[in-house]
Structures are given as structure tokens and as C-alpha cells.
């Protein structure tokens with residue numbers, strides 16, 4: 133069989149099963165093209181992608197400015213090592229600093245890698261500033277921080293850790309949203325609290341303003357760094373550029389990935405000057421981190437996000453979508469709760485969500501299910517009311533057929 137002639141779902145699925153490691157529960161279609169909120173499979177069928185937010189995020193698929201930036205940069209300079217200064221990297225760092233609490237940025241390639249860097253930076257800063265026994269990181273039950281050894285350890289969910297032990301030492305877990313539990317967990321060895329502003333993989337779980345204010349106060353009182361994992365919430369997803377803005381608090385360290393490159397693989401670790409200065413030359417590095425291609429894509433994403441009113445649109449369309457989901461919840465008893473922030477929305481069901489996800493896919497809507505029973509909606513921020521109406525109509529049909 134000529135490899136480059138394969139262009140059907142079935143052929144790609146069959147060949148993929150033979151040669152690609154079996155680590156994902158993949159659905160039986162191959163996606164080959166995307167534009168805005170729409171993707172096409174290898175058989176030419178189109179789908180409304182309400183899951184793009186966990187990767188391509190804000191601008192949707194193949195945004196013309198991201199494509200143009202990638203094409204222009206690819207023709208100019210694709211990669212040089214971080215032994216030199218890289219123009220789009222410097223410019224993207226400047227934009228991130230201009231629009232966040234942070235003073236310094238380190239670029240890497242993924243969310244897990246950004247969190248690894250955050251853990252290293254927090255420990256280095258704490259040891260240098262507060263003494264050698266400050267090393268422990270407190271994280272939240274139901275969190276998700278990545279799939280490397282340190283980040284599965286930070287991820288306080290046994291299913292991600294099972295059979296990969298021994299795991300790195302120095303992590304402690306508390307329930308998300310429980311300030312008293314957090315307070316009693318903080319000890320003299322604690323150096324940082326690592327937390328998602330809205331838990332993504334754990335089921336789109338939110339905490340209120342009072343919790344966040346309390347966390348910030350506790351961290352300051354007890355000499356503990358606050359690290360926000362904004363890998364999923366960052367870049368406008370919650371209606372603010374960064375989710376911490378919703379709560380009137382600020383971390384000292386923040387991690388980003390997913391949306392930052394509009395689909396190009398890039399992660400970032402941001403910190404205040406004081407904390408960032410704990411890293412000295414030779415302390416941390418990665419070959420492709422912040423290379424010209426991905427940072428050129430990131431610059432295009434930032435420019436569109438900041439300059440084209442997408443954040444206000446996200447709040448408005450998010451509220452519209454949420455009200456439609458609440459209408460469904462009032463009519464279908466299997467929906468227990470609608471929750472989320474901005475365009476990071478979810479319906480908690482009274483049952484396994486996988487059959488609903490599969491039935492939506494059949495009808496041309498891509499969503500997914502987290503924590504077993506939570507339907508998650510993270511569409512590109514550029515979606516229109518008509519896109520929401522179409523998605524809700526499909527969901528309604530699926531729920532009707534589910535007989536609930």
C-alpha cells in the first residue's frame with residue numbers, strides 16, 4: 133500500500149492501530165483539515181469542534197493570521213538554539229509580561245514541561261530564600277498537571293499514577309476549594325501551592341472568590357509561593373486573558389501552553405522578577421523552547437486576542453451558551469448541573485457521558501467527557517450564536533434519543 137495515498141478514516145484508523153502506540157482512547161475518525169470551529173475527517177465529513185479549546189483554543193483552526201505568521205517565519209528562520217536571542221521569542225515574552233503580573237518568561241514545549249519548570253523554579257527559589265527544607269508542593273485533589281513523572285505526582289488522581297512508581301517525593305494533596313484543609317496542610321517544609329484556577333480534566337470544577345482571596349492570603353502569611361496552572365484556562369478561555377483576573381488575586385508563577393501557539397506546540401513559565409531570578413544560567417533549558425516558528429505563532433495569537441475584542445465576545449457568547457445549557461438542564465433530568473466560566477462550560481450528568489459524546493460525534497458535534505460523567509464544552513472563542521444553536525440542537529437530539 134502506498135503510504136501517501138491513504139485518505140480515508142478506515143485506512144488511517146487501521147494503519148494507526150498498527151504503528152502508533154496505544155496510549156489514547158481515540159475515536160474512529162481521522163481529522164485532516166480545520167477552519168475556525170469546523171474540522172473535516174478523512175472521508176470529507178465536517179464536524180463542529182467544541183473541543184478545540186483544549187488545544188487550538190482561542191482563534192479556532194488555521195486562523196489566517198496564525199497561518200500567515202507560520203508561513204512567513206518558516207521562510208525566514210525555523211530554528212536556532214537558545215544560545216542566541218530569538219526575535220519573535222523576545223517579542224512574545226514582552227507581550228506576555230505587558231499583559232500579566234509577570235516580569236519574566238521561560239518558553240518550553242508543553243503544559244507538562246511548563247509545570248516541571250514551575251516546580252523546579254519554586255523549589256530553587258524557596259531553598260535559596262527560606263532555607264534547604266522548603267521543598268514540598270501542595271496540589272489539589274482532582275487536579276491535572278501533565279504526564280511526566282513529576283507532573284503525574286502533582287496530579288492528585290491515582291489513575292494517572294498507577295504502576296509508574298516510584299514517584300518523586302515532596303507532594304501533598306488537599307481537596308480543591310477547601311481553605312481549612314489547605315491551611316492545615318501547609319507546614320514548615322511547604323514551598324508552593326500549585327493549582328488550576330478552574331479544574332479542567334477533573335470535571336470543570338470552580339471555587340468562589342472568597343476561596344481564592346483566602347488562598348492568596350494564606351500563601352503570603354506562610355511564605356509559600358502560589359503557582360497557577362493556566363494551561364487550560366489561559367488565553368481568554370474564561371473571558372479574561374488569564375483566569376486569575378476573575379478572582380482578584382495574583383500568583384508568583386504561572387504556566388501556559390495549549391492556546392498559546394494557536395495549535396503550534398509551545399508552553400511557557402512566567403514569574404515575578406524576584407522568583408525568576410532564582411534561575412541562573414545552566415539551571416534550566418530545552419532545545420526547542422520558544423523557537424522562532426512557535427513564538428511567531430504565539431505573537432499572532434496574542435495580537436488577535438488582545439486587539440480584536442475577543443475577550444468581550446467570549447463573555448457574551450459564553451453567557452449565551454450557558455443559558456442554552458441551563459434550558460436543556462431544566463428539560464432533561466439526566467443533567468445534574470451546568471457549571472463553568474466564560475467558554476469553559478460543562479454539564480454534569482447522572483451517568484457515564486461516553487455514549488453521549490459518541491452520539492454527538494455521529495451527528496457532527498465534537499465534545500468530550502471528563503471525570504466520567506461531565507460533558508465538557510471548550511469551543512474556540514470565535515464561535516457565533518449560530519454555532520452555539522447548532523451544537524445545542526445536536527445535544528438536544530442526542531439527549532432526547534437517550535430517553536432522559
Ligand code: PMP
Nearest residue numbers: 242243244276277278332363364
Ligand atoms: N495542565 C493542565 C491544567 C492541563 O489541562 C494539561 C493538559 N490537559 C496539562 C497541564 C498538560 O499539558 P500538555 O498536555 O501540553 O503537557
